[in-house]
Amino acid sequence: MISNPFTSDTFSTIWSKHFSPSVSATRFGFLKTLFFEKHQFLPLYINYGKTHTKGISYTIENSDVEEIVGKVVLIYDVPTYFTTAELPKNRIKRYQIQQYPGFLIDLESYRDVNEYMVGTFKKSSRYKLNKYKRKLESCFDINYKMFHGEISKDEYESIFASFNALLTKRFDEKQVTNNNLEKEEWDFYHEVAYPMILEKKAGLFVIYNGNLPIGVTLCYFSEEILFDAITVFDIDYSKFHLGSVTIMKLIAWCIEQKLKIFDFSKGYFDYKVRWGSKKYDFEYHILYDSKSLIAQVLALAIALFFKFKQFLRDKNVNEKLHRITYKLKNKPDKTIEKFRYTLFEITEDYQNEDFVEINYGTAENEFLKTIVFEFLYLKNESQRNLKLFRSSTHDNRFLFSGIDNKVMVEVV
Structure with missing residues (x-):
């Protein structure tokens, strides 16, 4: 991938500050684009970004493969639609462990959003989707803005405050914990997004009712891809299908900017299946020294661990856990009152x-x-x-x- 935002110096430096402040960065000559942190006890090296990226790409250089001797390298979240680095014919071996599903829209053949809609949805569905947009814009003072390359610090802080409030409101309604709202994670997103927006490696797409943000999407950019990272809408506007309106506006923006892919990123949701043109998988790649018994055993143990986690995920254990942790963390009076x-x-x-x-x-x-x-x-x-x-x-x-x-x- 050209200009992966998740391997940029800005993303890596700020991620390290929040999640690995006391560990020095390690770089390998055969994996030149990535930074790693070493496990405290094991000969294990884990890529910067871990699960906070929306897609890691890498290449393997033959010249420095001796650096793998006795070691295991774990790389999170490698999408299967990225070109997979070929292994040199030497001691490096690799496990590729399937984890979350991902969905994307291939926009390369479309000239505008209407052409995409015609090619994707039936006439009745297109009518409904356009009706939601018309209703929203006729009932409210709606305007849309993508902050990409320029935003004042005051405006950024105001949008991020609304972003947090809308996410909190949404997941209080669902009574499910959301990892993005954990203080450590939120502080990271809050700090990393601003400089990356100025570098055109990130963006905030905002739907306003007057001056009030009612929908916010944090996205990242490579030269050809928009990655949808976090999206939220004011649940009070649910009848107006802000999610569908946002997707239509982002598709139009991507095509205008000549981006080839709109990536919904990891996780299964019905709307991703409905809008997406391609399903793919996120894999965890485990590179290891095949001539070291310790490295072989460690790599196999890690592979089995992640396969077991995926088994639990397939059984929806993670969703049940999120509901339980929400109830443990929140008092009953935080439940949204229902009325008729x-x-x-x-x-x-x-x-x-x-x-x-x-x-x-x-x-x-x-x-x-x-x-x-x-x-x-x-x-x-x-x-x-x-x-x-x-x-x-x-x-x-x-x-x-x-x-x-x-x-x-x-x-x-």
Whole structure:
């Protein structure tokens, strides 16, 4: 791969600062593009980045293979669609252990996003996807921006604060832990993304409602590939399918920038299958000295360990574990409160009822946001024209008023 962002000096240096501060970097002449950290006790060397990259590429130089003597080298997350380095005919052997699935879109043959949509989806599906985008843009003051090569520090900090808040909100709703929100990991992403954006090796794609970020995607770039690293949307906008809208906008951006691949990266999700044109696998590569008994045994043990982890993953043990760890880390009162509501047309029974206008943007009325967005979606009204009123006699009764529609809402 040309210009892999995950082997860049910036990524490697900042990753080392956060995850391997006390261990000196090791470089091998036969693996010139990678940095490694040595295991404290074993003759094992692990690539910088570990599982925090979205794809490692490497080549093997024949001239310095004697450096492998007595050693094992572990390289995480090598996508199978990358060209695999050929092994020299000497003492180096390799295990390639399949781990997570990955999905990508090959964009090389498409001139624009519409051409991709026609080639990928049926007419009815294209209509729905475009309808989501039209609805979103008609109901809200929507604008899109890719920060790539330029962003002020203040704006960056503001977006990252929203990024964290949206991720926290999303996974509190799912009641599942998310590794990206662990302090050590989040601090790393927070520090590494800014300089890499300025270097055009990373980007932040943001969907705004007015000045408020409602969707954020952190991505990385090689010369030909966009890697989707972390994506999140405000769950209050779920009816508007922000995920599909984001993918359409990113496809269009990739084609405009002449990028050949939009890589959804590791992990199985239905949307990746639906949008992707190719499935691949992430592999862990274990290079070892085949003439050293210690290296042979160690390499085999590592290979068996990762095969066992994949077996557990196939049985969804990891998902169950994430739910358990969430419950252990979070108090019950952090669970999002559920409520029911009914929307109905105004009748004569309510004509004489007194209503007082309220601001649904306050913390007190935050629970109304989901209902507001459903009203906007169903009635095709714009947020800028919406007014809300609370009944002076029934605290759970509200009047929603747009340009063309008025409805009564009762919250149970």
